[in-house]
Amino acid sequence: MRAKALIRITFLGAFIAWLVLVFSDVTILFSDIRGLNPDIPVWLPRFMFDLYVLCLFYYYKFKIEKEENLNFTDLLWRVFATGLVATVVSLGMRLILFLLGNTALASNVLFSDVVYHINLALFLSFLMAAFTSWKRLILYQKSKWLIRLWTLFEFTLFFALLYDSINISTTGVLGTVLAVMLGVIGLMLSANMKWVAYLNFKQKWTSLLLLLLAFFYLGYFFYTTNRLADFISIQSTSFLDFRAHTFSLSIFGFVMAYSLFSFLVILFNLPTSSVFEQKLEEVVNFQRISQSIQTEQSEESVYNILLESSVSSVFADAAWLEIKSASEEDRVFTYGISEQEAKAIQEHIRNNKIKGVLDQGADRTKNLSRHLGTLKGARFRSLLSFPIVVKGEPIGTLAILKELPDGFNKEMTRVVSTFANQAGISIENFRLLEEAFQNERYKEELKIAKTVQKSLLPENLESNGDFDIAAFSQSADEVGGDYYDTIRINEHKVALIIADVSGKGTTAAFHMSQMKGIFHSLAQQELDPREFMIRANQALVFCLERGSFISAIYFIVDSLERKITYSRAGHCPVLYYHAKGDNAEFLKDKGAALGMVKNKSYCNMIEVYQLDYKKGDIMVLYTDGITEANDSKGEEFGYKNLERTILEAKDKSAKGIQEHLISSLYEYSGTDDINDDFTSMIIRFK
Secondary structure (H helix, E strand, C coil), X not given: CHHHHHHHHHHHHHHXXXXXXXXXXXXXXXXXXXXXXXXXXXXXXXHHHHHHHHHHHHHHHHHXXXXXXXXXXXXXXXXXXXXXXXXXXXXXXXXXXXXXXXXXXXXXXXXXXXXXXXXXXXXXXXXXXXXXXXXHXXXXXXXXXXXHHHHHHHHHHHHHHHHHHHCCCCCCHHHHHHHHHHHHHHHHXXXXXXXXXXXXXXXXXXXXXXXXXXXXXXXXXXXXXXXHHHHXXXXXXXXXXXXXXXXXXXXXXXXXXXXXXXXXXXXHHXXXXXXXXXXXXXXXXXXXXXXXXXXXXXXXXXXXXXXXXXXXXXXXXXEEEEECCCCCCCEEEEECCCHHHHHHHHHHHHHXXXXXXXXXXXXXXXXXXXXXXXXXXXXXCEEEEEEEEECCEEEEEEEEEECCCCCCCHHHHHHHHHHHHHHHHHHHHHHHHHHXXXXXXXXXXXXXXXXXXXXXXXXXXXXXXXXXXXXXXXXCCCCCCEXXXXXXXXXXXXXXXXXXXXXXXXXXXXXXXXXXXXXXXXXXXXXXXXXXXXXHHHHHHCCCCCCCCEEEEEEEEECCCCEEEEEXXXXXXXXXXXXCCCEEEEECCCCCCEXXXXXXXXXXXXXXXXXXXXXXXXXXXXXXXXXXXXXXXXXXXXXXXHHHHHHHCCCCCHHXXXXXXXXXXXXXXXXXXXXXXXXXXXXXXX
């Protein structure tokens, strides 16, 4: 709002100053013709002229110089528009004079003075608009030296304006010095044409046209005001003659000189514009291909960018990209050509046995005018092709086409070759990035699976005054298939289970979750271990895929009768330590793993076993990951080491025995990285 208010105020000030200027100049001219003393000071017209110029200067300063959104051609359009309006108004005045013909009004010197001042005001308005616009162009890439030189130029113009107010003659020494100084500085400033390099081909043609019109406006107004001044000077010299002003002539010369220099520089740069734009287009397209790994969501997007960039950079008419795949059907991406046309050209080249084009021979720029000309309905006469290579292997072919014969030169070949190489790198990086994303996603899923699996294993195990339990489980992968659990059946009975799903990873973990559901649903029915195993096998037959099975041992500990009832389904034999005899044994009972037998004959392969437990007895349940753990020589931990380790810690608590077993196992293996899931469950009876 403040800027708009200043624009209105300066415009109003310029208009009022011009009105006073016209009135005072006509009054003085009338008094001189009549031989009278004027009633107003003779310096008033010159003062009003200075005020008009200053108001114009600040009007265009706020209107053009402070406008941030104007580009180079916009500035030239502003100059053109100002000159057009001024010229139309001036031509309107000429029409009025023409219509008046030889009437007394047309030949009246006072009327001519008014017409002169109208044209002079329009002329100065156009000059100040051009002056302000040229300032922005000159200071586009400013430096301290350039800013100081322009400031000196403006101050010298202002001083010349004041000098003109007190001295109406330009023949003085100071006037000559000022004129020469302004001319030299103006020529030095006119050499700053850095903005021209940033115009494209179309903008340069537009600028040339606008500058030609600016020349026309300058010539027209200089001729018109000069002719009117000549007519008035015949009658009297007591009027404001712009030709006697160093300021007016200097600013006219500067605007004319910079317009001429700009026109010539743009004209001489015109032939190189298309080459510069082509190079710039190549850089932009190369950057698009290079950054496609970051900006695009699919590999197909990279292919489309390659097609568009290659076509635009070498001014081709069409292109296709054939991507070969060992597992899928070959894919064809097209630009400016249908897939049917592309396949027709490929077939035609193969039928004519043209070597070195699509088969990537030595001559990649072979002229195909003669061969493509024999293809019925073909609109293309030039073809250029390059392989797309990823990890040293060609994955496809890029073909660029033109409708003109011999349409590609060596420079174009180099450009497309660079694009094709960079596209191969981008595709390789894109695939690596996709693979990294997939791995990260897989890791995140495994973390979730691991969290879920941990939630499947009980945090607190059932115990009573007759026994203590400690358990430990470790997966070789993120998730595993080992399972242990306890559940209280009634006041005196607790069910225990340990199981090992065949295989590792997420599949084993999934089957482990199924085993947990079966255990919790069947154990609460107070089934004997044999019946439990039979029903569990029936449930798992429909869940496990062929070749998968689950080994398990199911126990019922009766604290009232102090006995253990259990059934073994192909699991590792229980290690039982008898405190009374101070000896340990492996309970190698019969029983087939769950899921191995998928018919009712499974009931014949499972048995129930019982044993009484005494105070100090220890029962060790484990999975084969413990006994099959290898040392540095590849030898297994085995049953003997397991028995020896338990006997070493027989006097410890259940948790102490477990910690001793795990530390011994890691010490034997020499590493914390195990090759199989392992789980242990220690029960110490009181």
